[in-house]
Amino acid sequence: AQSVTQPDARVTVSEGASLQLRCKYSYSATPYLFWYVQYPRQGLQMLLKYYSGDPVVQGVNGFEAEFSKSDSSFHLRKASVHWSDSAVYFCAVRNNYAQGLTFGLGTRVSVFP
């Protein structure tokens, strides 16, 4: 069975600083990987996805993520955060056989001025 681990439950960062959110997955084959963001009182929105090719993928709002097969990781990064980036970020994985996404517990990001 596949699984996703997000080791950091909460991250606090100053506005303008860089951000990295960690994600490790467990799956025997190459998975389909996603990052979603949930703003307060809203549904989840996809930031980016990785299927194959260049291991660094660009997403919306300046986010990017890097896939590492050797490390089984898919970390999310942003060079300079804004207060509006305060939200909960979820890493998710999906394979060819399962219809549903498998999510991590999420990382709550708080951006302070």
Place this chain on the structure above:
Amino acid sequence: DPKIIQKPKYLVAVTGSEKILICEQYLGHNAMYWYRQSAKKPLEFMFSYSYQKLMDNQTASSRFQPQSSKKNHLDLQITALKPDDSATYFCASSQDWGATAEQFFGPGTRLTVL
């Protein structure tokens, strides 16, 4: 305008009762899903439908029954409610059924069972 509507936003029910959670999507998608987010647990996939047919069921309990009256509707009926059913239930949809299809999520229905 919201593209995926979930009703109601909040729901309080008593143990043993039955409730229906409503989901409608206006994205023209062919596949729809239900997920559940309980306290301290990750979002958990429950069901997937494609063209109104059940494709995958990861919910062990038969108390949870999806209902699709139209292609853009996927309601969730929960019977014999238990306090452990308290969670936020998210509906999602995607253009098609493939593994690479982006899933779009609704705002959720927060269910509390007393």
